[in-house]
Amino acid sequence: MAANMAKFRISKCLKIVGENRLFPRSFRSRHLGRWQTEGTSGVRWVQTNPWADGGKVNEVSVEVGDKVMRISTGKFARFADGCAVVQIGDTSAMVTAVSRTRPSSAGFLPLTVDYRQKAAAAGRIPTTHLRRELAQTDREILVSRLIDRSIRPLFPAGYMYETQVISNLLAVDGVNDPDIASINGASTALALSDCPWNGPIGAVRVGIVDDEYVINPTRRQLSRSKLNLVVTGAERNLVVMLEGSAENVLLPDFQRAIKTGIKETQKIIRGIQALQKEVGKEKRTPPKLFTPPEEILEQARKLATERLQVVFTDATHHKFSRDNAVQEIRAEVEEKLKELFPEAEPFMISESISVVTKQVFRNLILDTYQRCDGRDVTSLRDISCDVDLYKPLHGSALFQRGQTQVLSTVTFDSKQASLKMDPIAEILGGVKQKDFMLHYVFPPYATNETGRVSSNSRRELGHDALKPGVPFRLSLPIRLTAEVLESNGSSSMASACSGSLALMDAGVPISSPVAGVAIGLVTRTEPDNPTDIQDYKLLTDILGIEDYMGDMDFKMAGTKKGVTALQADIKLPGLPLKIIMEATQQATVAKSDIINIMNRALAKPRNTRKEYGPVSEQLKVPMAKRAQFVGPGGYNIRKITAETGVTITQVDEETFSVFAPNTAAMNEAREEIDNLLKDKREPQLDFGAIYTATITEIRESGVMVKLFPTMQPTLLHNSQLDHRRVSHPSALGFDVGQEMSVKYFGRDPATGMMRLSRKVLIAPASSVVKNLNLTRTPASPWVTQTSSEQKEEENGEVKEEGEDRQNERELEEGHSEDRQNEKEKEDGHSDEVTEASDRSDKTTSNDSTTHAAT
16 A cells, blocks of 8 residues: 555656656646747746746946946846846846736735845844844835835835735845935836836936046945935836935936936847846736726716815815815715726725826816915915923924924934944944934824824934034934924925924024925826826925825925935826926025025024033043043043943043033033042152152062152062062162162153163172072062172162163063063063172173263
8 A cells, every 4th residue: 555655646746857846647737738829928937937948148348337237137046036146246136026917905016125134145144133134224224215216106006916026135245225225226127027007117326526427336436425316217217206406406417317328228228128027927918997987987976076176176175175076075975986887996986086086186286377375386385483492401493384394303412322333333334423413303293193102113214404514423323303293285295394404493504404394296197198298297295195196206305505315205107307496496595495484493503502402522641641531441431420420431542521411511521530630639749859658568579669658659670679570579688668779761652651670870890799698587588689889879870871772672571571471470480589690790891971970
């Protein structure tokens, strides 16, 4: 029975010799056989044999700027609908695309983009406790949004099939940023796949280095660039996505950068198209596109058009009253449509009402030049500004624009509060820590909703419009928090305005005030070709409903002089450069008007910080005093911090930064520091002077002596006690409390310890001592008998200047001998007084220097 079962299992499998793999016979008969007999029609590519070509790699090279971009496919991830590897320099990113064949019930395109930074790609191990890549970082979320905004507009209308794009970093060289490679990889993967997608697109980064436009600058070039602009373009020079920051770049230069970037994207698009013709799969036809039928749309127009026009032309409506009026019309029309079309899907009826609502809203703007709140296309909403709201805050401002309200606060803190970057972000971005942090907070109550407030959402990241205006080097870390209290459109640009006022209120020396504005767009296009625009209107300072009903959210921030940030979210498959240039010009006029209104509240940064503002000082502590200032194990610093609330941080070997939350705390800390060092203040010592030292401790390596009662004891090494070699100070009869004369030779530049010498004041022995008589004394167990002449010369004074220089060299040699003695102690040398060498007699006979006798 067992043998028969084994034969049955073997007969159920087919061995493919070329690949040495086993496939069930059912798999062969269902997929491989059908593929061989019927061709590829009716069978998805991933269901055929993906190894039939032996893993052939197809590659194209595109010269973009002064670099070569290599795009390849066919080697990795062949089960995915599409896969591409894009390499710039030594940075490589693999991007895959997979789209399901069954529709989703989400009611919109469920597109997911995941960009992940792998530590292994940068040659590092993750610093998390599990040493694995865990949740997405802010940088990964921002790059995922870049990819999403670049590819989403090119999916066909009504395509509601779950689609996932994953960017996997293979290698990072630390020179070329992988985000550009990931965007182009996503474009290639979708173009090569059978997913319905109207691409390809191309993306480049544009910088301005030394007044020259650089395409895809390196990390070093980007650090010196005035512009960091990512441009995504489609065929025929259409703009799909824009995002960038700048250091107050003039508008003509900014516009030229956009045109330069779009021109370079066309090279990438042609390269992807060449690869698509060679190995691209035929696009599959979705079973169903979720677009409402024309007969339902026609009935919806008859039932809702006039009533919607009344609502959208009533300027007395505000956000919620207008929304409530529209919802009432939707509910009534939806009931009537269900009666007229009982077999229609609920989604189709709801979608038809949404389509009619958008058409009515957009046609009113295009035909009458009037908006739903009564403004024309270039007018701003009412704006009010207020600063210095609460005294304890370091800086604060409230910005109100229509029904959008943002409260911004500025907080200073010590250097320890700087944001430390993880090693992977440091390699990719070249930044170790951030001293300026802008946190954008959008709580649910801002739109009369409920929700979680514990974690940051994706929309709360990436707001850096004010960063270029903040000084590069800050004395203290700054955290700017912009909290949206009310939102009815353009809340992110309102945070730029309120944040600029808060920084000036806190006394931060920003270069000039910054304001931001959002420009919207409504178009009339051909139904079958969304890129064929017949009519359009640009809207200044858009409302939330204009953002939802419109085709673009073009946000731009800057000073009166130039541009500091830009972000364009485009819903169409691409916009002509003409519309983008008009939008930049219209935004420039609007932000200049906003800055004039802001200047009425506060025109420039305050000269001084507030009463409750923090105080920071630099404290110089010589290396000789560092130990007594810090204390054992940092005890003194911890004590001052606990008692006064200040933060003490060591900047370098002799400098400490003292940060206090207010002036009173700084005065208290200053008093504590003065008391700590006052009683131990050392007198000024003269180089080459002779002082009387008191022995405080006997050690094996020497004696600890004090020159003055207020000074710290310092070591006088055995090598500087006598001309003879001394293994222990007790051999010379020294005892605690005994006084001796020493000469001062400054401080050691490495350790800060005083350099003292006794032997330079003692004349060498006049004759060779061959026999040493050891006698016991009460002071020492063993002591060498010295001549009376040596005892008389012990307090002698050297008169020749040339001898001082010779003695200083001898002192340096003594430090070398000190290190040698320490090594000998470790090797187990015994402590004893050795005999004087014969060279002392020779030194005496050759020495021409006259020593003064006491």
